[in-house]
Amino acid sequence: MSRRLQKWAPAALLLTTALVLTGTLAGCVGSDPHYILTSISGLVSPLDFSMTDEDGQPVTAADYRHQLVLLYFGYTECPDECPTTLTMLANALHTLGPAASQVRVLFVTVDPNRDTTGVLKRYVSNFGPQFVGLRPDQDELTALSKRYRISYHYEKPDKDGNYEVDHSSAVFIFDGRGRARLLALSDNTSQQVASDLHRLLATS
């Protein structure tokens, strides 16, 4: 036993050091000193989808190349979280000024049964011209939830048939080449989002 211990002690030391180093390196991912928001470069799949837009036209990710895309999942009857997040994004775009024309906020409904294209169009127009409502079919919604690792869950309907949907809270930010770059969380402010969007536009 003790001979075995001695024989492999250098290897044990080496491995432990390697482990600690890997841990330290891995811990650095997720933060980029240039940005305030959470960096997701290389972690999240590039922008890719095919859905129906608010005018009933088929659209794909290619239609939003050369623009910064903010991808957010929600539904129009969402009582608090969606309006709060969309308002925060609207404020960020307002802060950004004329450069906001190079940004699109894609609001993807996780409740395509109730959110028809007409409903979506009326809803997103409240927030600004950069906001686009997108409606996936059920298969595409499943594919998106796998691709971006988000969940949605329909609560039991009340006696009037109304129900709530639990869903992700993140805003995925993609650059002009469709690469995933940043993640805005619900505790980020519009100032922080505007500042990072500004930097992203300046460097791409």
Place this chain on the structure above:
Amino acid sequence: MSPLVTDLRYLLPWQFSPTIFILTAATVALYVRGVVILRRSGGRVGFWRVFVFFLGLGLNYAALQTYVDYLSAHMFWIHRFQHLVLHHIGPVLMVLSGPDRILRAGVPPGLRQVRVAPWIGRSIQILFRVVQHPIVAPILFVGIIFFWLTPSIHFTAMIDTRRFILMNWSMLADGLLFWWLMLAPRQVQGHAAIGYGTRLVILSIVAIPQLLLGAYITLHTTSLYPIYAVCGRAWAVSPLYDQQIGGLLTWIPAAMMSLVGILVVLHHILHDPEATDVRSRRSLAAAAHPAGSA
């Protein structure tokens, strides 16, 4: 959809992995072939041995390739449950069933003749010896739990599919290696074998950091892992409730598994002719049969 179709959906993979499918199918084929060959040549293979092996294998497969896989990415406590299966329960059951004899018997003759380059064989041997070293193995076993539960690393593992897969593979591989080292009888372990006394020490020591980590997570009053709110929970529960259940799963069953391991090792000590001091066994035997020794 009819209720039956809806229920079957939960048994299908959320993200199909050809690797897991092929490896599981190959293991099943090898094992069944081994059982058939041993039975034909007059060997005995008990029902419970086979049952426990397939229970362990089945649990591992279910944790990776059913709806559990989706839920584990969207609920902290289900993630902890998934790792309890992959890193503890599944491997323990597979090793406890003593599958080495059956799997060896099941290897087809064609595969037996395959020879790899000596340097490859040697490299694998060295790597195996390093990870099965009595100091390295427990560090790896506990370290891998702490590594993936470090909040910043956990965040990236849950948002990046490749890291998520790597995480689950690393837990299963380490679980199989560690519990093989701890629970397999010395005679079948070959060069990697370590003494039963050392195993008792290792099993006692690895329980402690798991207890501390579990307690830390359970008793923490703020959310350590915001990723589940970011990507959405599988259904609506409070983040702290989710975290507490997950913490308890890291805390209590982990210690229980060390206890189970210690009982298994004690069983080995009592039944292994080489394990205890030969002289003390002789004196025990002499004390038991004083007339026979005369």
